Amino acid sequence: MSSQEKPITMNQAIDQVAAQLDGPTPMDEFIRRVLELWPSKAKNPAASIRQRLRYGDAPLVTLPDRKTVIPVALALKGVRFRIPLSRQEARRGFLLIYPNFDIFLNQHLRPEAARLFDKQGHPLPTQVIQVRQGHLESLGPYKVPAFRLTDWFHKRRVRRGDSILVTVEDWQQGHFRLEHEPARKRRQHQEEIARKNREMADLFFDILEAAYYEEIFTQQAVPTVYALMSDPRGYPGDHWIQVVEQDPRMRWTGGAITYSDRFSPLERMLFGQTPVPQEVNCPPELARKVYRFKAALRYRPGLWRRIEIQGEQTLADFDAILRQAFEHDTLDHLGGFWKRARRGKSKRFRKVDLGTVDPFGEGEGADLPIGGLGLQPGDQLEYVYDFGDWIEHLLTLEEIADPEPGADYPQIVGRNRPRYRYCETCKAEGRKTVATWICLECSNAEQREVLICEDCLLANHETHYAGSILY
Ligand SMILES: [Zn+2]
Ligand SMILES: [Zn+2]
Structure with missing residues (x-):
C-alpha cells in the first residue's frame, strides 16, 4: 500500500524503552519515552501503558509507590537465591527447572538457551533433560525439564540437604552462576537466613495487602521484592517459594500469591465446598x-x-x-x-x-x-x-x-426503636392496629403498599401471597 515503515506497537515501544533504562525510573518519564516512540491517537494512551505494566508480562515492574518502574533485568541482576536439593536431585545429579528457576528464568527463553557457570565463571556443560516425576492421578507418570549436572555434582560430592546458591548473572540471556553449599555451612547461617526470610516474607505480604485484588502475580511480585530488599545480592535466605509457603499469612498458587485463608471460585469447586480452617479453637x-x-x-x-x-x-x-x-x-x-x-x-x-x-x-x-x-x-x-x-x-x-x-x-x-405502620383495614374501621403483613398481591394490583394486621390478613387476604413486616 505505502512504502512507509510499519508503525511500532505499544508493546514494542515498552520493550524498547525498558531495555534502555539503567535504574529505577519515574513512571511519568517512562510513559513519556514510550509515547515518543509510539505516537498514539488513543484517548488515554498512558492508561493503556499502565494497564500493561500492571497486568501484562512487560519486562519491568512497578514499585509499591506506584510512581517508579524498574526493568526486571535490573531488579534481578546479581540477585542470589537458594535451591534446596531434593534426594532425587542430589542422587541423580540434576536441578529441576520448575519451580527452582521460576521467575528467575525469563519465560521468553527456552530452557535450552540458558547458560550455567561455576563459581569462578567457567561454563558448566548444560544439558536440559526430561525427568520422570511421580504419578498424576489420571495422567500416569509425567516428565519435567531439568538441568543435568551429574559430573559437577559428582565432583563436588553434592548431597541431599545441600544447597545450590545461584546468582542471576543476566536475566535477559538466562545466565546463572552456581555454587555448591554443603548442609553444614547452611546451619552456620541459620540466624541470617531467618532474618532474610522474614524481610522477604514481610515485603511479599505488604505488597499483597496493598494490592487491589486479593492476589499478586509472582511475575511482578518477585522482581519487586528483590528490588526492595536491603541486600538481595548478599548471602541468600531460602527460596522465595519456600518463604511464602512457610508464612502462615500467605500461600503460593503457582502463578500468584494470595492470602492463606482465601480460595478462588475454582478452588471452591475443586474442594466441593469452602475449605474452612478446621482447627479453630476458643482459648x-x-x-x-x-x-x-x-x-x-x-x-x-x-x-x-x-x-x-x-x-x-x-x-x-x-x-x-x-x-x-x-x-x-x-x-x-x-x-x-x-x-x-x-x-x-x-x-x-x-x-x-x-x-x-x-x-x-x-x-x-x-x-x-x-x-x-x-x-x-x-x-x-x-x-x-x-x-x-x-x-x-x-x-x-x-x-x-x-x-x-x-x-x-x-x-x-x-x-432499634420501631417505627410502626398500621393496618389499613382496621384504620378504615377506626381502629389503630400495627400492620405485621404486606399483601404482595394487592400491593402489586393497586400499585401501592397494602399493609394489614394478622387478623385482616386471615379474613380478607387468606389466599394471597404476603410478606411479614419486621420492625
Ligand atoms: Zn387489621
Ligand atoms: Zn390481598
Missing part, C-alpha cells in the same frame, strides 16, 4: 466471655438487634439467634458468615469466608467458636441469610464482657 479464657454484637441489615441499617453470645458458642448458635432476631425462616435456607479483615493500615477490607450453616445447624462453619475467630471490639462479621435472596447483615462487635449470672446465652438484649 479457655474466652470460653465464658460474652461477645456483644450489634447486628444490622446492610441495606436498612435502622433495623438492628443487639445480640450477646459466648466465646465457646458457635456460628451455628449465632445463626439460630440471628434467624430468630430477624424473623427469618428457621427451617429453610442457608446462612453464611464472613469476617471482614482490614488490609494493612488502609481503610480497605477483604472478606474471609467462615463457612455456611444450614437450618439443621450443620455446615462447614457450624462448629467454629466465636471466641476462636480472633475478634476485637470494632471488628465486623457479615452474615448472609438465604443464598437466593441474599439478605446481608453487618455484625459489629461492640464489647467483650463477663457473663451476667443467670443469663441464658445467646440472647437478644436490644433492638
Whole structure:
C-alpha cells in the first residue's frame, strides 16, 4: 500500500524503552519515552501503558509507590537465591527447572538457551533433560525439564540437604552462576537466613495487602521484592517459594500469591465446598466471655438487634439467634458468615469466608467458636441469610464482657426503636392496629403498599401471597 515503515506497537515501544533504562525510573518519564516512540491517537494512551505494566508480562515492574518502574533485568541482576536439593536431585545429579528457576528464568527463553557457570565463571556443560516425576492421578507418570549436572555434582560430592546458591548473572540471556553449599555451612547461617526470610516474607505480604485484588502475580511480585530488599545480592535466605509457603499469612498458587485463608471460585469447586480452617479453637479464657454484637441489615441499617453470645458458642448458635432476631425462616435456607479483615493500615477490607450453616445447624462453619475467630471490639462479621435472596447483615462487635449470672446465652438484649405502620383495614374501621403483613398481591394490583394486621390478613387476604413486616 505505502512504502512507509510499519508503525511500532505499544508493546514494542515498552520493550524498547525498558531495555534502555539503567535504574529505577519515574513512571511519568517512562510513559513519556514510550509515547515518543509510539505516537498514539488513543484517548488515554498512558492508561493503556499502565494497564500493561500492571497486568501484562512487560519486562519491568512497578514499585509499591506506584510512581517508579524498574526493568526486571535490573531488579534481578546479581540477585542470589537458594535451591534446596531434593534426594532425587542430589542422587541423580540434576536441578529441576520448575519451580527452582521460576521467575528467575525469563519465560521468553527456552530452557535450552540458558547458560550455567561455576563459581569462578567457567561454563558448566548444560544439558536440559526430561525427568520422570511421580504419578498424576489420571495422567500416569509425567516428565519435567531439568538441568543435568551429574559430573559437577559428582565432583563436588553434592548431597541431599545441600544447597545450590545461584546468582542471576543476566536475566535477559538466562545466565546463572552456581555454587555448591554443603548442609553444614547452611546451619552456620541459620540466624541470617531467618532474618532474610522474614524481610522477604514481610515485603511479599505488604505488597499483597496493598494490592487491589486479593492476589499478586509472582511475575511482578518477585522482581519487586528483590528490588526492595536491603541486600538481595548478599548471602541468600531460602527460596522465595519456600518463604511464602512457610508464612502462615500467605500461600503460593503457582502463578500468584494470595492470602492463606482465601480460595478462588475454582478452588471452591475443586474442594466441593469452602475449605474452612478446621482447627479453630476458643482459648479457655474466652470460653465464658460474652461477645456483644450489634447486628444490622446492610441495606436498612435502622433495623438492628443487639445480640450477646459466648466465646465457646458457635456460628451455628449465632445463626439460630440471628434467624430468630430477624424473623427469618428457621427451617429453610442457608446462612453464611464472613469476617471482614482490614488490609494493612488502609481503610480497605477483604472478606474471609467462615463457612455456611444450614437450618439443621450443620455446615462447614457450624462448629467454629466465636471466641476462636480472633475478634476485637470494632471488628465486623457479615452474615448472609438465604443464598437466593441474599439478605446481608453487618455484625459489629461492640464489647467483650463477663457473663451476667443467670443469663441464658445467646440472647437478644436490644433492638432499634420501631417505627410502626398500621393496618389499613382496621384504620378504615377506626381502629389503630400495627400492620405485621404486606399483601404482595394487592400491593402489586393497586400499585401501592397494602399493609394489614394478622387478623385482616386471615379474613380478607387468606389466599394471597404476603410478606411479614419486621420492625
Ligand atoms: Zn387489621
Ligand atoms: Zn390481598
